[in-house]
Amino acid sequence: MSDSSIPDADIKRAPAVEHALRPILHARHLSKQVASGERRLTILSDLGLQVFPAESVAILGQSGAGKSTLLGLLAGLDAPSDGELELFGESLGQLDEDGRARLRAGRVGFVFQNFQLLPTLTALENVLLPLELSPRPGGSERARDWLTRVGLGERLEHLPKQLSGGEQQRVALARAFVTGAELVFADEPTGNLDPTTGARIIELLFQLNREAGTTLVLVTHDHALARRCDRCLRLENGHLVELTRDEVEA
């Protein structure tokens, strides 16, 4: 991977239709089992999914349905028990954990339910963290710029504990987009926020996604959030089911 291959977040990307035939993320017959005492528990079974560039996909499901497990697999944070998964055209099954990490570097962003900010780092330092692994010129300016975009230009030097929940999630959003990621995974991004703050965060997430032309995969049980996505899928009994707009509205 070279820096030049990473699209700059500030440049609007080509429309999705041009990439329609080449999914950015492609899962085939994916399954995941875990040991539970002496039994093996199937969480995901024969699951398939294609996500195309600049598309936003929501994965809905009840608590314990395996949404976070699926997100972990799709992002290459965990290995499936069976099946194939391609990310950016590369088969994750062929890569070891370090290889998968290298594939993510600078190309994948994350937003977590519990923000996952490092408590000893300031807001600016937290945003700088992924840039330090995939450095690019003007990294510090870039981080400041993204924090300003999420409305925290005045709070660069604040530690997480000095920020509200909503502000912490804004920092997390800036951190997810700052590298110019092609794909952002979001795990219940509003799960720890009150409805009003959650709504603002959703607005901001989609605004940033739109501006950066990023592909977005989010797992949630929040239908309001899911409705904002291009496609919605529900995780049921280990399988993904495509939902119609009406089903989501319902």
Added chain:
Amino acid sequence: MSQSAAAPMQAATAARLLRLSARGLLRDLRASDVRALFVALTLAVAASTMIGFFLDRLDRGLTRQAGQLLGGDLVLEQGRPFDGELRRTLEEAGLTLSDQVDMVTMVSHGEAFQPASLKAVDDVYPHYGVVHVDFGDGIETSAQGPAAGEVWVSPRLALLLEAEPGDRIRVGEAELTLGGLIEREPDQSAGFGSFNPRLMMHIDDLGATHLVQEGSRVEFEILAAGPPQAVERVAGLLDRLRRDGVEVRDVRRDRPGLGSALERAEKYLSLAGLAAVLLAGVAVAMATRRYVERHLDTAALLRCFGATQRELARLFALQLLWLALVASALGALLGLAGQAALLALLTAFLPLTLPPPGWLPLALGMLTALAVLVGFAGPTLLRLRRVSALKVLRRELDPLPASAWLVVLVASLVFGGLLWLYSGDLALAVSLLVGGLIMLLALWGLGAILLGLVLRMTTRLPLRGAGSGTEWYQAVRLGGRQLARRRNASLGQLLAFAVTFFAMAMIALVRGDLLSTWQAQLPEDTPNYFAINIQPSERDDFVEALDAAADDRTALYPMVRGRLTAINERPPREVVPEESRGDNSLRRELNLTWQAELPEGNRVVAGEWFDELSPNEPPSGWLGAVDAEPGATTVPISVERGLAERLGLTLGDRMTFTIGGEEVVGDVASLRDLDWDSFRPNFFVIFPPGVLERFGHSYITAFHLDSGEGATLRRLVRTFPGVSLLNVDAILAQVREVITQVTRAVELVLAFVLLAGVSVLYAALTASRPARAHESGLLRVFGAGGRLISRVQGAEFAVLGLASGLMGALLAELATAGIYVAWLDLAPRLHPGLWFVLPLGGVLLIGVIGHLLSYGLRRQAPAASLGLLGEA
């Protein structure tokens, strides 16, 4: 990717990691565990460099001083002139040579005759230092010896000869002018062998004296000076010369010792330095645990953002490496300041000017910091490498902690390596290490039993006490249960505290015992005068006069001079180890004595003393055992262990002495250790009574006389003009001053160890802070008041302090006994006070530090306390 492209990329990655780690460390300085790590590493480096710098400078200073005392870096001595080829070889090796001839001869001035210790020197003399001479206008320094035609003499000889500068002194057949009075020679070494007053002359005048004749007792010396490499170049030649019977004195091999008290002090400093390093290591291990726990989330996030395992490992290792570098720099500065303080405290001990500090201790200090980091933090740190990226989604997915045994094993191996490095003794390092590990295992078991007991006792406490005792019962119950619940963490803390108390106590105990040993060694009435040359005819009168005048005196020892002429009926040089062929005992007459009782301060270490050999016969029974025929009958003799070791003698070996033309044969019946620092007459070889009496002999004794007893002294001198009295007050005062100053130095080092101990307590309590925060938060949620929480924590700390104090006391008793016997040559002793002081001190110290560190937690809202886990 081509290889040529990969190299700059790797360099760029390395540079990025370096930058990233430095930046990460700067941010991390806010965290208490990083501060604890920093303090511990700084202390480890400071302690090791302070002691390293000091001992290195001392070693080089003593070598330099020894060179001055010897008269060169290398001194060769034999009874005949050296040949030219040897001289050329030495010069080609890079050594500057100076010739010297020594002998005892009679000199005269007018009607006055006096034996003198003659030293003939050349123009190169002295290699090191200056001669202090009074040429008639006060004392001046001279970088040369006397010119041809001149002699310089000691003031005592001038007095005895009634000569003044300008007078003509007859030396052999030559008459030379008295040019000056020698106040001090740079290469003067005092001893009973050089009692005759000094006469120094130029070597060119020696021929005219006709003193050097076939068979005359003359010592020819070559004094060589040069860098250590030059001496090293001729090492093989020196070994050959030793085998040929040439006495070879090498400044590095034959440097005068420090004396047992100071050797012990030196060992103590090394021991204390290692204790400080061990404590710092424990602190590092404790702080690293917390550091790693705090960075699990960071590691998981970085994995998410694309960091590989190797990058993670390098990143955190580099971060700690930066920390170690900064700590090393600060520690080295502290070490430098510390060694300067040590030197300032030891001015009487070190009248010599020491060379500036070298680089080696600094390098050793930094190596120590790195070793401590790798050994005590390494295995724990590897946990960060194993963090799964999935932890960002599932917090519970922490990698398993490093096995406690792996941590202990790696730390022990590294510490063992340091022990070896500092002591230079592999066997000692291995035995200490194995002993330490066994002890640790035993402590682990003991700790588990103690924790179990605590749990059992606290559960049996009544739920309700009487009156104000209720809350206390409750607090002790809760505190005990919390300790027992966190069994592994509590055991770890217990061990760390016990090792800390043990190290602190051991260093304090050894200090106290060393000081009392030193003080006992030189009591107020230590002899300050030696009386020699007491003739048998005046012996009883002298003893009577001395007993009336002196506070205390040693026994009177008869002294007979004899030459060792055979060992096991063969010439000694053929029997002794090669390196001892030039030993003084083979080249000069030895002072022999006879005694029925084992002299005070002597210890038989092998064989039996005379009275044990023939219990039915009085010691005087030996009197008839010696036949008039030389060598026909043997007697048992007792030999000093050091001499026996040098000459390769064991029990039963036969030694033949020639005394006044007769041979006396003795079988080695016992080996003795004796205290050379005791200011008492000491002898290499002791015969039983009844053997040596028939030879010409005189007596020697040592006695104590107060400084105000000048009149008594004058009376003694007048009454016994033939007896020589040597005043050793100045030496005694210097030794006492040395002991006082070494005591202060030892206390400075002790302070360092105590500081290192406190750093362990700080690190350990910091490491357990989040768990305590969580527990106190929960207690608050369930309705506990601030006072109860404070008492619960207080009870927990008190139990920890009490148990670790007891375990520390046990360890300290065992370890000090081992160290005394094996290393410091002191008698082991019990320290009952320790069993009260250490548990009580543990309760107070851990209680106070723990309570202070937990102050903020007690004031925190429960929500904050419960959210604190995983944060700084």
